[in-house]
Amino acid sequence: MPSVATNGTNGTNGTKGLPDFQFFNIIDGKRRTSKDHHQVTDPRTEEPLWDAPIASTKDLDDAVEAANRAFKTWKNSTTAERQKAVHDVANVILENVDILTEAQMKETGKSRPMSRFDVERAAWHFEYYRTVALEDELQYEDDTIRIIATHAPIGVLGAISPWNFPLILSTVKVVSALATGNCVIIKPSPFTPYSLLKFCELAQSVLPPGVFQALNGGADLGEQMTLHAGIHHISFTGTIAVGQRILRNCAGTLKKVILELAGNNACIVCDDVDLDKVVPQVATGALFHAGQVCVASKRLYIHESIYDRFLERLIEESKKFAVDDDESVSFGPLSNKANYDRAVGIVEDCKRNGYKIVTGGEVKPREKGFWIPPTIVVRPPEDALVVREEQFAPIVPVMSWAEEDDVIARANIDNAGLGASVYTPDLDRAQKIARQLESGTVWINQFERPHHAGFFGGWKLSGFGGELGKQGLLHYCHTQSLQIAK
Structure with a gap:
């Protein structure tokens, strides 16, 4: 307190x-x-x-x-x-x-x-x-x-x-x-x-x-x-x-x-998406309000066939979430010192373990305020702190996948039962994946935001x-x- x-x-x-x-x-x-x-x-x-x-x-x-x-x-x-x-x-x-x-x-x-x-x-x-x-x-x-x-x-x-x-x-x-x-x-x-x-x-x-x-x-x-x-x-x-x-x-x-x-929510991006459309949506899902959203995309799983192109565009998209824009409709500082210190600890853990950070990673970009810029971590292991725990900050681990059964199993960890998202224009495929995700809500081809007319509740530890x-x-x-x- x-x-x-x-x-x-x-x-x-x-x-x-x-x-x-x-x-x-x-x-x-x-x-x-x-x-x-x-x-x-x-x-x-x-x-x-x-x-x-x-x-x-x-x-x-x-x-x-x-x-x-x-x-x-x-x-x-x-x-x-x-x-x-x-x-x-x-x-x-x-x-x-x-x-x-x-x-x-x-x-x-x-x-x-x-x-x-x-x-x-x-x-x-x-x-x-x-x-x-x-x-x-x-x-x-x-x-x-x-x-x-x-x-x-x-x-x-x-x-x-x-x-x-x-x-x-x-x-x-x-x-x-x-x-x-x-x-x-x-x-x-x-x-x-x-x-x-x-x-x-x-x-x-x-x-x-x-x-x-x-x-x-x-x-x-x-x-x-x-x-x-x-x-x-x-x-x-x-x-x-x-x-x-x-x-x-x-x-x-x-x-x-x-x-x-807590919702350590998974976002699954399939190989058939339109990158021009999907990358901005995923970036918003991960970085809106500096990632301090219960259902934010906390773990990104990108199909390996589009991984490099997706990552390149995600890095550019993340730059739109400027830390020095006081009128931003989508980004800001972390809301309190306790969450800021926790987020700094996650960034420091990534650096200690040699995980590749392709953008961000700095702390205190301003003299005052609890600011952390969008920070993207490339292919950290599943047991990394930044993957296994909800970041609640603009720190985004981006992993790759090849087989649907594998990515679904990786998505379904115990603290990931609040929300999830799936991106593919094939709606039959999207629903097939979504129905196997152990999550109270799954968003299909949209970033995660609860709707007042839709029941909202977590499964498992969420x-x-x-x-x-x-x-x-x-x-x-x-x-x-x-x-x-x-």
Whole structure:
């Protein structure tokens, strides 16, 4: 967690050049300060940002009490009432797009265009569930019985959010909870608390008190949420190790759990692709947001017959992801010092082992900021650190393959169950390969981006349960079977 300053201020640090924002924990519809605060570092400048209040154990207990009180009413709201609420929240996001863009831009290091796109995408999630809901389903009927499946909300959701896309990935959890009649307490990553705290504060204008609350803190607060008997459901996006700990914690109270974990995703490029079209797509899949995307192409497998030509074009394409372009819509610094140090360690490991780096490889191309340029590593072995572990940085290992069975086996490692991509104009061949990949989502002839209408969940070490689409709502509900005698 970033360093803590216990200065007792009301959420503004007076740092020159920053908008005069204040940030609060949101409990029972009200803003709450704290005697303890921390400041996040701007990834572009390494300068401190605003004070963010740190929630106490009492704050958590108060929020849980308020959520359970609100749930008694909210769970009985109609589908129409919930859909109006999510539409109203979407409008709140769009009406405050400049504020949310600024806060997220500063905390993540994203450019203004990239941050604004994220804010607008967050609103799309709410608009999608304005028209999508779970209905009662007739499961079986004969002369003696009629069986109906209905879907009841679980209760209070504890949502623990990541730092790479604070608003996009968090709003998936929030809207899924609200649309199904649950209440939600969200904990932002301590690296990116600002946009979520501000979003929750703004949303209070259109939601009943206690239905949506926000508490800022570090791993200790997340641990308390997973163990709290008054929280009935956890949704977490983050690392495998933390996800496993959460699953163990939740076993004590048999909480429902959704985990989206690491995705060391494979990208398979076949020998029949159009390089002019495919290389830019693959480069975007690997380097967008400096590789800090859960489903980014982390391992490239290029057919050996086109490997050299593909690599040459990929090197040129990577130069378009400039580290000195503050208005880039696709690239930026690494979002925090911890991830930067981890990425530097991967680059250093490649150099120590003599792996061929054909572009990039430098660190600190700027005097300030957590920048690493696009770095391409040629044919490292499968047991190399840069291959076996998710880089979450613009460091791209590029391997070759000849036989489909071989590349599929290499793709299907245990920490690669979140996403994958396949490029070939032969759609029968593409689906044949895709259906053999042990991954929750496979993108065919496109770079990897989750779609709000498509179910999204990891397999194996990459996750547990899932979200998005109509099917994702099932993971926020109990299914009740009504068996009616005739």
